[in-house]
Amino acid sequence: MLAISNSWSLQPRVSLRSAREALLRLLLLTTLAGFGCNVSARGGEGDGKQATFAARARETFAAAQDRRLAEPTNAVAAWEFARACFDRAEYATNDTERVIVADQGIAACRRLLARQTGSAPAHYYLGMNLGQLARTKTLGALRIVDEMEREFKAARQLDEHFDSAGADRNLGLLYFEAPAFASVGSRTKARQHLQRAVELAPDFPENRLNLMEAYLKWADNNGATHELKVLEKLWPKAQTNFTGEAWAASWSDWEVRLKRARKTIKERAK
Numbered sequence: 001m002l003a004i005s006n007s008w009s010l011q012p013r014v015s016l017r018s019a020r021e022a023l024l025r026l027l028l029l030t031t032l033a034g035f036g037c038n039v040s041a042r043g044g045e046g047d048g049k050q051a052t053f054a055a056r057a058r059e060t061f062a063a064a065q066d067r068r069l070a071e072p073t074n075a076v077a078a079w080e081f082a083r084a085c086f087d088r089a090e091y092a093t094n095d096t097e098r099v100i101v102a103d104q105g106i107a108a109c110r111r112l113l114a115r116q117t118g119s120a121p122a123h124y125y126l127g128m129n130l131g132q133l134a135r136t137k138t139l140g141a142l143r144i145v146d147e148m149e150r151e152f153k154a155a156r157q158l159d160e161h162f163d164s165a166g167a168d169r170n171l172g173l174l175y176f177e178a179p180a181f182a183s184v185g186s187r188t189k190a191r192q193h194l195q196r197a198v199e200l201a202p203d204f205p206e207n208r209l210n211l212m213e214a215y216l217k218w219a220d221n222n223g224a225t226h227e228l229k230v231l232e233k234l235w236p237k238a239q240t241n242f243t244g245e246a247w248a249a250s251w252s253d254w255e256v257r258l259k260r261a262r263k264t265i266k267e268r269a270k
Contacts, residue, residue, distance in 0.1 A: 053249045054091035061088035061101075068108065075119060078112040081105070082125035086132060095136040102136075105129035120159035124167060127151030142183050149174060149184050165200035168193045169207055176214055190214060198227075205231065205238050205254050212261050221268050228265055231258065 085105025172193035
């Protein structure tokens with residue numbers, strides 16, 4: 001899945017913007033439930049698209065790494081490298097590779113926070129890369145999830161608008177997917193943060209998709225139908241705001257999820 005103010009919602013991205021939060025959902029499902037399997041964050045895509053997205057992630061990672069090495073005291077270069085680490089780790093072919101890349105992002109964020117404790121991006125991407133690390137764990141994942149929660153809360157307190165309300169979005173997903181028993185799962189908290197993300201960044205498709213999917217899981221058909229209607233109305237505008245290669249993976253994910261939700265809502269209405 002992790003916003004990241006700098007409001008990124010209208011700014012072209014060098015790296016993949018692609019539903020990091022979708023990955024967050026998947027890594028939670030595959031680590032907290034103890035399955036430990038590797039799954040793609042994006043359903044319905046062919047190997048060709050995945051290869052393209054993976055190549056772009058590698059290129060962005062290399063460029064971000066070069067910049068960070070050339071500008072070791074540049075805070076933006078540090079957290080942009082951490083962002084690139086998360087994206088790169090998404091396409092790791094095995095857990096060893098994923099750990100190596102995620103650890104670099106974690107280290108970059110920790111070093112930045114040692115200098116600037118008030119960096120919302122550093123807290124945010126620390127939480128996201130911890131999520132990648134948790135994905136590789138069978139034991140210890142729950143402890144890492146607790147740390148992810150703390151980092152997203154810190155990012156939210158510092159800048160709740162960062163990455164189109166990303167801290168609330170990720171906290172909502174964390175509470176939505178994590179088990180309530182022995183972990184942080186909470187329907188009440190999930191609803192609170194997913195709704196807050198929509199309030200802060202109502203035109204960002206990911207926020208409404210997450211809330212709509214949560215409503216469907218909770219059998220709140222009225223809530224899901226409302227979000228679907230709003231999404232379909234804002235969709236054309238979003239397609240003009242979030243354009244270019246940096247958003248290709250996001251749209252590939254969003255379109256599949258919208259189609260799936262629309263089908264479910266239609267079937268339930270019968």
